[in-house]
Amino acid sequence: xxxxxxxxxxxxxxxxxxxxxxxxxxxxxxxxxxxxxxxxxxxxxxxxxxxxxxxxxxxxxxxxxxxxxxxxxxxxxxxxxxxxxxxxxxxxxxxxxxxxxxxxxxxxxxxxxxxxxxxxxxxxxxxxxxxxxxxxxx
Numbered sequence: 001x002x003x004x005x006x007x008x009x010x011x012x013x014x015x016x017x018x019x020x021x022x023x024x025x026x027x028x029x030x031x032x033x034x035x036x037x038x039x040x041x042x043x044x045x046x047x048x049x050x051x052x053x054x055x056x057x058x059x060x061x062x063x064x065x066x067x068x069x070x071x072x073x074x075x076x077x078x079x080x081x082x083x084x085x086x087x088x089x090x091x092x093x094x095x096x097x098x099x100x101x102x103x104x105x106x107x108x109x110x111x112x113x114x115x116x117x118x119x120x121x122x123x124x125x126x127x128x129x130x131x132x133x134x135x136x137x138x
């Protein structure tokens with residue numbers, strides 16, 4: 001097949017009524033797939049507090065555990081009498097775990113107010129949508 005014959009074959013397919021019917025549905029499905037907004041495409045079902053706050057709680061728990069592990073490693077590095085190599089490794093690893101744990105803990109703590117604010121905005125949005133549909137459907 002030559003390069004000139006290929007576009008002519010595509011033009012014939014585009015003019016068929018089946019391809020015109022498929023185009024809007026393909027576009028809508030691709031928009032739905034590529035969309036990241038849950039509230040536009042899915043129905044809002046009531047979620048429990050565990051489902052809402054699960055990820056920040058896990059991040060805070062893991063961060064707190066890593067932070068405590070870093071505190072223990074750092075304390076052991078400064079209190080135990082170890083060899084030079086072991087002491088250098090512990091003095092480098094301890095503060096690294098401290099900073100990583102603190103960073104994860106703070107990220108989880110900051111995430112909670114963001115979720116609360118998002119929930120309030122979603123409630124207001126649902127309220128105004130129902131109010132709008134009530135007045136427009138009369």
